[in-house]
Amino acid sequence: MYIVHDEAQLIRDCQQENVEAQKYLYEQYAQKMMGVCYRYVNDYETARDLLHDGFIKVFRYIRSFQGEGSFEGWMRRVFVTTALEYLRRNDVMNEHADLSNLFDVKSEDESIMERLSADELREIIGSLPTGFRTVFNLYAVEGYSHKEIAAMLGITESTSRSQFARAKTLLRQKIRTLYG
Numbered sequence: 001m002y003i004v005h006d007e008a009q010l011i012r013d014c015q016q017e018n019v020e021a022q023k024y025l026y027e028q029y030a031q032k033m034m035g036v037c038y039r040y041v042n043d044y045e046t047a048r049d050l051l052h053d054g055f056i057k058v059f060r061y062i063r064s065f066q067g068e069g070s071f072e073g074w075m076r077r078v079f080v081t082t083a084l085e086y087l088r089r090n091d092v093m094n095e096h097a098d099l100s101n102l103f104d105v106k107s108e109d110e111s112i113m114e115r116l117s118a119d120e121l122r123e124i125i126g127s128l129p130t131g132f133r134t135v136f137n138l139y140a141v142e143g144y145s146h147k148e149i150a151a152m153l154g155i156t157e158s159t160s161r162s163q164f165a166r167a168k169t170l171l172r173q174k175i176r177t178l179y180g
Contacts, residue, residue: 007071015063022059029072030055033079039137040083042126050086054079080142084152087134116179124174132167139164 002020004010013021030051037050057078065074125133138144138152139160146160153160 008067011062011065011067011071014059015065017059025058026055029075032072033075036076036079037083039122039125039141040080040087040134042133046086050079050082053086054082057082076142080138081152084134087130088154116175120178124171124178127174128167128170131163132170135160135163136167136171 002013002018002024004024010021010025014025033054034047034051037047037054038044041047041050054075058075061078065071125136128136134153135149138149139146144152146157146164149155149160150157155163
């Protein structure tokens, strides 16, 4: 049984390929990282595959973690990158949404937002077209700038901004349709 004294020791043990430490690390972070994967692909089986691939990369590249910044943040970036690689490989970033039904939504009614649970919001975000969902997650959830998103996805900054704006508009429309 692996006993954890502190995160630094856990990381060192994983860097030395200690199987018990790796198992412990997986058990501690699998649920959070599954959430990261699922936000990008919105398919449970694909997210599980990405979780597996992400942990392989974590264990392969853990020696590159120098202790600068949070370890969880470093891991999150590995999983986001893994999900983005999957999206690029499968060319899902080029899927387009029918925007003809979008309408200009003014400010949201406070009572609608109060009735919306976190799970419902995650489900609505998950229903966005892949490109919108990806940019929305990278910008609003992960905190990347449009410049960083553009570089990561191979798009222009203006495309990133446009995708984000359209994602917000579509989210408002879906929320208003469901709860308005």
